[in-house]
Amino acid sequence: MRISILAIESSCDETSAAVCKDGKILSNIIAGQKVHEQYGGVVPELASRAHIQNIIPVVDQAIKLANENLKSDPDSYREVDLKSIDAIAFTQSPGLIGSLLIGSQFAKSLALSLNKPLIAVHHMQAHVLANLIDDPKPSFPFLCLTVSGGHTQIVLCESPTKMKVIGETIDDAAGEAFDKTAKLLGLPYPGGPLIDKYAKDGDAFRFQFPEPQIPGLDFSFSGLKTSILYFLQNAGKSHIYKEQFLATEDEKNKFIKENLSDLCASIQQRIVSILLNKLKRASIETGIKDICIAGGVSANSGLRKALEEMGKKNNWNTFIPAFEYCTDNAGMIAITAYYKFHEGQFSDLTVSASARAEW
Ligand code: KG4
Numbered sequence: 001m002r003i004s005i006l007a008i009e010s011s012c013d014e015t016s017a018a019v020c021k022d023g024k025i026l027s028n029i030i031a032g033q034k035v036h037e038q039y040g041g042v043v044p045e046l047a048s049r050a051h052i053q054n055i056i057p058v059v060d061q062a063i064k065l066a067n068e069n070l071k072s073d074p075d076s077y078r079e080v081d082l083k084s085i086d087a088i089a090f091t092q093s094p095g096l097i098g099s100l101l102i103g104s105q106f107a108k109s110l111a112l113s114l115n116k117p118l119i120a121v122h123h124m125q126a127h128v129l130a131n132l133i134d135d136p137k138p139s140f141p142f143l144c145l146t147v148s149g150g151h152t153q154i155v156l157c158e159s160p161t162k163m164k165v166i167g168e169t170i171d172d173a174a175g176e177a178f179d180k181t182a183k184l185l186g187l188p189y190p191g192g193p194l195i196d197k198y199a200k201d202g203d204a205f206r207f208q209f210p211e212p213q214i215p216g217l218d219f220s221f222s223g224l225k226t227s228i229l230y231f232l233q234n235a236g237k238s239h240i241y242k243e244q245f246l247a248t249e250d251e252k253n254k255f256i257k258e259n260l261s262d263l264c265a266s267i268q269q270r271i272v273s274i275l276l277n278k279l280k281r282a283s284i285e286t287g288i289k290d291i292c293i294a295g296g297v298s299a300n301s302g303l304r305k306a307l308e309e310m311g312k313k314n315n316w317n318t319f320i321p322a323f324e325y326c327t328d329n330a331g332m333i334a335i336t337a338y339y340k341f342h343e344g345q346f347s348d349l350t351v352s353a354s355a356r357a358e359w
């Protein structure tokens, strides 16, 4: 079936639109929001306002770029426009409610005015299915470690529309662990990509941070964060709180400045080992060897490299989405909607955005 879908993503602080035709992503436009940097985190009200400003130009650009890409094959070129689109997809949940409302109301208005079917998409399931955008694709069933700013999950994916969470964080998400420790190091938000950058020149085994012992396939990052906090407050003398080791603010800052690369590399190494040790356990328990990663933290170069190495050792087929499909993007919403379209999973106009999501 030849179908084209326009998809909209607005769950957090990226406004994105994508066009997908016959399961191929033709465009994936992403507008970030610089306004949050000065506050050290996403300010929900400001995010909603920025989505309102961005959404029409972003959709416009996505349709224009899709046509430019289609023109590269003049023989089969047929223009994509709002009238010829077969369905409108949007992120329904989970996310910031104000941000979700902008995307969902926009999508619903388009669907109503153009008389097109509407497809509501689960943001975390879409992160998993980002692995189905490019070739080679994983075979079902596969496991996906989904690591973002708000979630850390191991998902068992049996088909594009059937998946379940088999492990998840009991406190902070992996992205939060990166961002919060970056903040302790005095780095601006979002600190994950900066830890990645400085880690490249550092010694990952210079400082040893503890690996939590959590039963089963669940994760925990709050203990690691606390031990890094004490380590910095003690200017590297101890991981635990001891009054006699407490450094002055100047001593602490000097310690961070002189050891930034090694600190970033050691922190990144520990976060990555926590993630991959659980993923290995999940593979052993389920017997599944097609293993994917997804979500913003899957852009981390240490995680990507370590996954490939672990994959080689354990005979896994590993899959990592292209960078543009790792962090929040509408391409992953479009591909998820493509599979939902084939299964007739449409929503009516009463569907509403939701901050929390069931699986
Ligand atoms: O999936 P995403 O774009 O948004 C959410 O749905 O949360 O993930 C954002 C998270 C942030 O915590 C950000 O610091 C982290 O992904 N991140 C990274 C890297 N790029 C993005 N963390 C570590 N290394 C990176 N290269």
Ligand code: ZN
Pocket (backbone or CB within 6 Å): 123, 127, 148, 149, 295, 296, 327, 328
């Ligand atoms: Zn996300």
